[in-house]
Amino acid sequence: MQQITEFINRHKLILIEDTCESLGSLCQTGIRSERKMLGTFGSFGTFSFYFSHHITSGEGGMVICNTEEDYNIVRCLRAHGWTRHLTNRQTIEEKYEDIDSRFLFVNMGYNFRPLEVQGAMLNVQLDKLHIFNTCRRDNLRRIKETLSRDDRFSRLMSLMEASDGVDPAWFGLGVLLNRVYAHQRLEFLQYLERNGIENRPIISGNFVRQPCVSAFCNDEHPENYPGAEAIHTRGFFIGIHQVPLDQTVINKLANVILAFPFSPYHVVVVTGSNGMLGKYIQDIVLERSSADGSIIKITSTTPLKIVTKDSEWIFLTRHDGDLCK
Template sequence: MINYPLATDTWDDKEYDAINRVINSNRFTMGPEVEMFEKEFAEYFESKYAVMANSGSSANLIAISALILSDKYDLNKGDEVIVPAVSWATTYTVLHQCGLKLRFIDIDLDTFNMDLNELKNAITENTKAVFAVNLLGNPNDFDRLLKICDENNLILIEDNCESMGAKFNGKYAGTFGVCGTFSTFYSHHMATMEGGMILTEDDELNDIMKSIRSHGWTRNLGENSVFNTKKDKFYEMFNFIFPGYNVRPVEMEAAIGREQLKKLNMFLKERKGNGKYFLDKFSKINSISLQKNQDDSSFFGFPIIFEDDVQRKEFIKLCDENNIEYRPIVAGNFTKNKVIEYFDYSIYGDLKNSNILHNNGLFIGNHHFDVKKDLDEIYNLLIKLVED
């Protein structure tokens, strides 16, 4: 029995001490711990601003909402946003919730990110933005992607929830677009129970996001770029300037995040070491295909695409027998989900590669410690399967 989980706990006494620090402070709602975590997160990723939310999904929601509310960016309800057909649900649902039209394009079967050749051809006169997803730790080719966006006057937004710590040409994924979102859910590169973050260099977006994170009020803004707050503190306690939400994080999540951030270099080093080992070893199996590293992946997990669904089912049976946890590659081809009936959307092309990934793919987990011996055992199971 191999016993290989999808995700494992990254906490030690430091995180529990941080929780106790919050308990002893008697301040549990969003406060100084969140503010410090935002500052430290922005500094780590070499960004001007970071805005914390209660999840990566909420991070997507307030990022897209802020772009629509901003006078600086030409993104409005009814406009078209191009998305890859493979991602998590809340890449897409937030666009629907904000009144935007989705245009799905295929993925590249090497990187699993959006096919940039498809992107060039999919742009219409209604396209205003590209919501690029760095899938499973793998950054997009931002040289090409930014060139396409610049040539077509498109806003680039990044869903980087699965790719914390990935880099392209030495620059962190999540910092190429006007804003980039991150998740700190349990199974991700660092864990704060629940949590998300948005990075941006834009003063106005930062201020709008901080307002709409908390009901759309001015209370937490201070000096800002979007509204001239009055000196009357009583008035500004409940002064609402935007249609907002309540997606604030709590102090415990931020306190944990501050400790996790100190360990992130170590987490990434181990994940990348495991990832390189996985690619070197499993690429020797001719009957499967793997996600190719675009540049400097942070290896969320180890996806495998089999020759067909029969082979995948046989491998799943072996995994069940050996207590190896697995899951679909994100949500597969998302357009196959019933929820698509609610969206205003179009599809460019036949999504051939997304369907191959959907029908024949799965992934197993990566971890923040050395798993090479486990990968050897899984490799031996897989070799026996494909050779029989």
């Protein structure tokens, strides 16, 4: 965060923090051991009170800012661009005497005004935020310790880790399957659901894959964002509860996660495949894959590729060129 704020200040930019899933997270400021809450470093901080986040008002969220001018702009935007309830309402209305001040709109706007029942719900939840986050941090610590004690864990997957100087208020356990098990991600998540373990993607995966992006940005491609692509194809979230979990529940969670029959995905390159040995291997792969119904795709173009559920066989001949080029 220190590097971000230095960059912002150097280039005279405005920092808007999206902290919708980080309510209560702390980060070092770079001044000795001082820490601040995420969402308070920039000119604006946004928070979500969606029902699955740290605390909830059923829907909606909150924006915080540093100046009265920004406060009025945000408040205007949330209510149709109306001047109602603005602290500088009178000054604005004097500029437009020919318009009924009861219906004066000075900005574009939306209807984001919360209901009183949402405010009442949130007031109660705010008092519990510290307790909730303390429980979540402890639950996460014990889940990580339980998983890490099993030798299978590091072979199959890894967990998201906090950056130096950051103390997240975890609301989800971020997991990344090891690369060789990416092909089983969907099957694994369905298995978790059947065993009572709810899950979700990490945020939205690679957002460039979403239809709304391709509708407006035709020149964006998922493969240009390898980090997001890894999260999309291998990552998932498991919720961290806001009440203390009994260790027997944590043990069951770990056992279910690690009991799934993972099978690594192999990419096998066969050179000289137009020779006797190459053709023999090709026949064996086709015969066995056809027998067990594991063939997904066979490409007829060169090089020949046979894709099965757990492997990809690439058959190269001398006509396919130098592999080192």
